[in-house]
Amino acid sequence: MRTICAILLQMNLNKLKTVFADLPKFRLKQAFKAIFNDFAESWDEVTVFPKDLRAKLNTDFPLGIKAELIESSDGKTIKALVSFEDTKGAEAVLMHHSDSRNTVCVSSQIGCAMGCEFCATGDMGFKRNLTSDEIVMQVLLFSRLLKRSGQRVTNVTFMGMGEPFLNYDEMISAAKFLNKELGIAARHISISTCGIVGGILKFMKEPFQFNLAISLHAPNNELRSKLMPVNRRFSLEKVLQAVAAYIKETNRKVMIEYLLIKDVNDSAENAKELVKVLKKYLVNLFVVNLIPYNPTGSRPEGFANKGTFAKRTPFKFEPSSGKNIAKFKAVLEDGGIEAVQRFSFGQKIAGACGQLGTRLKNR
Ligand code: SF4
Numbered sequence: 001m002r003t004i005c006a007i008l009l010q011m012n013l014n015k016l017k018t019v020f021a022d023l024p025k026f027r028l029k030q031a032f033k034a035i036f037n038d039f040a041e042s043w044d045e046v047t048v049f050p051k052d053l054r055a056k057l058n059t060d061f062p063l064g065i066k067a068e069l070i071e072s073s074d075g076k077t078i079k080a081l082v083s084f085e086d087t088k089g090a091e092a093v094l095m096h097h098s099d100s101r102n103t104v105c106v107s108s109q110i111g112c113a114m115g116c117e118f119c120a121t122g123d124m125g126f127k128r129n130l131t132s133d134e135i136v137m138q139v140l141l142f143s144r145l146l147k148r149s150g151q152r153v154t155n156v157t158f159m160g161m162g163e164p165f166l167n168y169d170e171m172i173s174a175a176k177f178l179n180k181e182l183g184i185a186a187r188h189i190s191i192s193t194c195g196i197v198g199g200i201l202k203f204m205k206e207p208f209q210f211n212l213a214i215s216l217h218a219p220n221n222e223l224r225s226k227l228m229p230v231n232r233r234f235s236l237e238k239v240l241q242a243v244a245a246y247i248k249e250t251n252r253k254v255m256i257e258y259l260l261i262k263d264v265n266d267s268a269e270n271a272k273e274l275v276k277v278l279k280k281y282l283v284n285l286f287v288v289n290l291i292p293y294n295p296t297g298s299r300p301e302g303f304a305n306k307g308t309f310a311k312r313t314p315f316k317f318e319p320s321s322g323k324n325i326a327k328f329k330a331v332l333e334d335g336g337i338e339a340v341q342r343f344s345f346g347q348k349i350a351g352a353c354g355q356l357g358t359r360l361k362n363r
Helices: 013-019 025-036 051-060 120-124 132-147 164-181 197-203 221-227 236-250 268-281 322-334 345-349 355-361
Strands: 002-007 066-071 077-083 089-096 102-105 109-111 126-129 155-158 189-193 211-215 254-260 286-292 339-341
Touching: 013 025, 013 051, 077 132, 089 109, 089 132, 102 132, 126 164, 132 164, 155 164, 164 189, 164 197, 189 197, 189 254, 197 211, 197 236, 211 236, 221 236, 236 254, 236 268, 254 322, 268 286, 268 322, 286 322, 322 339
Parallel strands: 102 155, 155 189, 189 211, 211 254, 254 286, 286 339
Antiparallel strands: 002 066, 066 077, 077 089, 089 102, 109 126
16 A cells, blocks of 8 residues: 555635636636546646636635545555545545446545444544535546546446435535536446435436445345444335335346345355345346455444344454355355446455545544
């Protein structure tokens, strides 16, 4: 791991229209092109503007984004802790894929109220919602970085800190902006939820072809409620019924995310149960994405013995072994379920969601 840079400065996109209010309309268009298409990092690069205007803009509306970046040792992943005016940080991650896709995983909130047991962000609690601009800035940061090597952001996933459907309006406005202004195809933008049923039902009415991913992580209510407190409000059945309604309405494929945690949810029995429950509620158009757990956070006491989660111990959850993951996948496939296994990118930079923020805070 190595820290590759600390980019400084601040940018508040809300000010943009105000700053350009007294200028001819075409200037605002040029500014949008400079920021969201050419990914200018300073107004000095925007030579279509007169020199005095560039100087004024550098003072009134600096284009900088404040962030600390950490790159994984294999160079495939870069994690950013992005700062805003109130200095609280949101995490974003850039993942380079071997097929030349560049995916940015963005946060929609700082912290999270959902308290999932396997997630460091859950441990932080909820701090605040991010604005649409602040979400866009996370992508902009990496767009600028990629521009230096002639690349672009091709995909965006809302899988960072926070529950996107609990910040629905800002999340959807950011997704639409990324599509319209940065030219990222709607089909390449994915929203991941822990199972907020109202959000799923609202999302299915959106006229854009964004993707939906569901963090399921357990095949039954008992286990899911232990891992994800949201399940006490929206049970597995309610979530899968909402997903079925979404598929019926949109005819779009849904990604079912399943984190594999050693001795917690990765047995062959768990896999068989998952097949059963998915087949009961979903007829087609879904795929299970198996994600090896990325070690983080503290372990609830008594978990392996199916005890209560009243106390926490310093022990961490552990990722499933490769053998168990393969077995789990085989059971799903034998049951007629399409399953894929995603590489756990964050592992090499100590980065399950929330982990970087926690680490920096403790410095
Ligand atoms: S996994 Fe997602 S929904 Fe759960 S606590 Fe972490 S950020 Fe929140």
